[in-house]
Amino acid sequence: QVQLVESGGGLVQPGGSLRLSCAASGFTFRFAAMSWYRQAPGKERELVASITSTGNRNYADSVKGRFTISRDNAKNTVYLQMNSLKPEDTAVYFCNTVIRTFASWGQGTQVTVSS
Helix, strand or coil, X not given: CCEEEEECCEEECCCCCEEEEEEEECCCHHHCCEEEEEECCCCCCEEEEEEXXXXXXXXXXXXXXXXXXXXXXXXXXXXXXXXXXXXXXXXXXXXXXXXXXXXXXXXXXXXXXXX
């Protein structure tokens, strides 16, 4: 079955950087579009970035120019490089893919931006 395992979250000061990773298994990764979502306390889950199987990328306006999504098909892994982090980036970050209309999610990784 589809499995997504996120890692790389943590506590970072404003202006700092983190790189999140999502290791995928149970499906043909190179053919799948992958996304990162986040959910802050008391807020709805929102799309942060996505990357298609051919490498086309899309970003939420709030992270454009600061975050970069990438993928390594040899490692079945998608990454989210986050730079110039702000306190409002604090959230649980989730990896996502949709296979045959079924959405799968990882367990999430906490990112906290605070001084």
